[in-house]
Every structure is written in structure tokens, then in C-alpha cells.
Amino acid sequence: MGGKKTTTTTVLVVLYRFALKRNGTLTGGIVSRVCAGDWTQENKHTYDVTLFCGKATSCTCAARGDCKHRRAMEEREQTRRDVEQRKRETAPLNGNAPFSLLRRAS
Ligand SMILES: [Zn+2]
Secondary structure, three states: OOOOOOOOOOOOOEEEEEEEEEOOEEEEEEEEEEEOOOOOOOOOOEEEEEEEOOEEEEEOOOOOOOOHHHHHHHHHHHHHHHHHHHHHHHOOOOOOOOHHHHOOOO
């Protein structure tokens, strides 16, 4: 035992994200495809992490329960939400006027 704490910074590469739909409606679920640790050009090994309302519900990797993919994606989702929240808070009041779209010529 070396007693040395190995701080491995896992850099998770997200290939793409897509929103889950059921009967044409968004379910609130987001699937992120991430590169597996053994990903190479020849062996394009990926995992799909599913998030519901910012909570990782499943991952297609072999690990049961919690895994680094789920944890990393939850963290990333949280950061993304924080950024969006901040953007909304700092936006000018007349910055978003969606009502013009709803106005009907009647
Ligand atoms: Zn995983």
C-alpha cells in the first residue's frame, strides 16, 4: 500500500445528447452517449447514460448502481442548469417576449 491518493480526473467525452420522446412528446429524459475508457478509433466503445430531471437513472456500462459515467453526467447537467439559470436571471426583462408568437389576428 502506497497510501498515496490517486486523483484521477476522468475526462468524459460526450459524443452527443438527445432528448427522449414518447408518442412525439418529450419525456424529460436525456440520453448522453459517452466514450468508454477503452474507446479507440478501431474500437468505438460507447455507453449511453440516461438522465431524468438531472438525475442519472441508467447507464449501459457493466457497473451496477453508481458509476463514473452517471456521476459525471449528473455533474455536467447540474452545471448546465446553473449556467442557464444565471443566464435567465441576468437577462433583461423585455429580453424574452414569447407573447408575440401567441397573438392571433382575430
Ligand atoms: Zn456507466
